[in-house]
Amino acid sequence: MSIYRVAVLEDNDALREELVYLLISEGYHIESFGEAAAFMLAHTQEAYDILILDLGLPDVDGIDLARELSARREETGIIMLTARGELSDRIDGLSAGADTYLTKPFEYDELLAHISALLRRICMKRAQGVWQIDAARQQLEAPDTGAVFELTASEVVLLVELAKKHPSHVSRAELIRALGEDFMLYDERRLEKLISRLRTKLLESFNASPIKAIRGKGYIFKESIELKYGKL
Structure with missing residues (x-):
């Protein structure tokens, strides 16, 4: 089949x-x-x-x-x-x-x-190695295999922001604002934990984590990524 x-x-x-x-x-x-x-x-x-x-x-x-x-x-x-x-x-x-x-x-x-x-x-x-985000269903689809990974609402927000700026990096401040938080009041360790959990999930599910930290700048999604339906 x-x-x-x-x-x-x-x-x-x-x-x-x-x-x-x-x-x-x-x-x-x-x-x-x-x-x-x-x-x-x-x-x-x-x-x-x-x-x-x-x-x-x-x-x-x-x-x-x-x-x-x-x-x-x-x-x-x-x-x-x-x-x-x-x-x-x-x-x-x-x-x-x-x-x-x-x-x-x-x-x-x-x-x-x-x-x-x-x-x-x-x-x-x-x-071609394009990761796809389905924001409505809170899913990330892996390239090549088409395997689907379930996301939390916060993880969807982070990935959409990374996709918008791809292939450039996204600053910590931009990610925090996208999460609906005040950058001046937000504990950045919360962002680090959120990113760490997401990277761990990707490693466990796909044996790959394209999310990379750029020292002093923020984060970047190293591979091609797009929103599955609609514009970014």
């Missing part, structure tokens, strides 16, 4: 079931939806790697949904699968954020080829 999550958003029950059967037989982890609202609820809880998207949905136009995902800087690969075959439709779909635009009827082998290509892109991004 593939470690990647694929969502099928299609309001035609027969086609949706056919797609699910095909993709499961190819070893993909599949979840299917007939409406955009149900998909977004599940996607917000745990993001899908690929979305196979019909445009003629009962509750929202698929073009608008793709735009919403793109506006949030989602990394989900989008394959639009639709009966709308005009050139203007294809341009609209690709402009909205689709990676691929396929018209019905379509060839299953072509769909599978596009899924494989999108997954290769995801693998390459993870191989």
